[in-house]
Ligand SMILES: Nc1nc2c(c(=O)[nH]1)N[C@H]1C(S)=C(S)[C@@H](COP(=O)(O)OP(=O)(O)OC[C@H]3O[C@@H](n4cnc5c(N)ncnc54)[C@H](O)[C@@H]3O)O[C@H]1N2
């Protein structure tokens with residue numbers, strides 16, 4: 001049995017083999033950059049107008065309008081003292097421009113404009129390189145690509161991006177009692193829901209499951225199911241059969257497949273029987289079968305590992321401190337991750353904490369960490385991990 005912190009450390013100290021690939025700009029949302037990106041040119045790459053209006057040369061109350069520059073025009077327009085050109089947002093400002101004035105602050109009379117208000121030199125001009133200069137670091141390796149990053153990479157003219165590959169994930173749910181949702185249920189059966197929830201949790205964070213298999217509590221079948229999955233997976237996630245019951249064959253089947261235990265059992269609630277193992281470059285999590293335990297263990301242990309395996313430099317759920325809405329007590333001897341709801345800057349522990357209860361988890365948006373034998377008074381800070 002290891003502590004929560006020891007389990008975190010063991011997971012973080014693995015060295016999953018990172019593979020890279022080139023992906024099209026539009027297909028790399030959520031992937032992590034496999035190389036730092038430097039600016040190939042200044043941003044913006046030329047002085048341009050921030051407004052629709054007039055580019056002015058000199059500081060006067062009236063100007064003669066000599067022409068027009070629109071966004072995308074490539075001809076260099078020249079300006080002399082006392083002259084102005086009609087200009088539009090994003091258009092390159094002539095080199096001699098003192099300032100741009102928005103058209104609402106100007107009265108136009110034929111080829112003359114009269115300025116209403118004052119002109120500050122440089123106003124409404126977005127200067128070349130003001131966001132960053134050619135060669136400046138834009139993103140570091142491991143940066144997780146978000147929609148704005150896709151926009152920026154596109155604006156730098158980058159169409160293909162070298163990213164870390166996502167790990168290949170396989171899911172196996174074990175249990176004789178399990179039947180697929182949508183099929184008729186007999187006495188003693190329960191619908192197999194863990195693999196669906198785990199697959200969705202993977203997707204929530206941008207990972208996908210290459211396969212989802214259900215196997216009954218039979219040592220030989222579990223052993224061969226694991227052997228098959230280990231041929232191609234980077235990460236194998238099992239659910240159920242990892243406790244100490246007579247039909248809990250998962251640990252034995254893993255050992256017989258040459259998987260080496262990194263830890264088994266974590267001093268926590270829920271999820272005490274959590275297992276983590278490794279065979280060369282394949283990693284195995286065997287999650288307890290209770291639905292809320294399996295999902296809680298996914299969020300706290302599997303997710304950071306998937307993130308590390310995809311080259312992220314930021315692994316784990318967002319962690320924040322939030323005041324307790326009311327007193328929270330953990331009378332037990334194990335630290336707990338409690339299903340909780342954060343609302344209006346306070347956190348409330350959800351009803352239905354049993355690890356078999358999943359509705360309470362569906363209605364929660366955080367896991368609240370409460371140390372063993374601890375009373376947190378109303379208003380005191382609670383460590384919360386955000387699950388949505
Ligand atoms: N003598 C002991 N018994 C148990 C201990 C213990 O320390 N000593 N630990 C308990 C804890 S804590 C947990 S958690 C469970 C974990 O057991 P398993 O991982 O072996 O899970 P199962 O027995 O297969 O199932 C537990 C529970 O969850 C339901 N289940 C399983 N798989 C699914 C699925 N895919 N979809 C929906 N529901 C599933 C299953 O029907 C059981 O009700 O062990 C305790 N026992």
Ligand code: MOO
Pocket residue numbers: 268269270271272273288290293355356
């Ligand atoms: O530790 Mo088990 O996951 O509570 O039911």
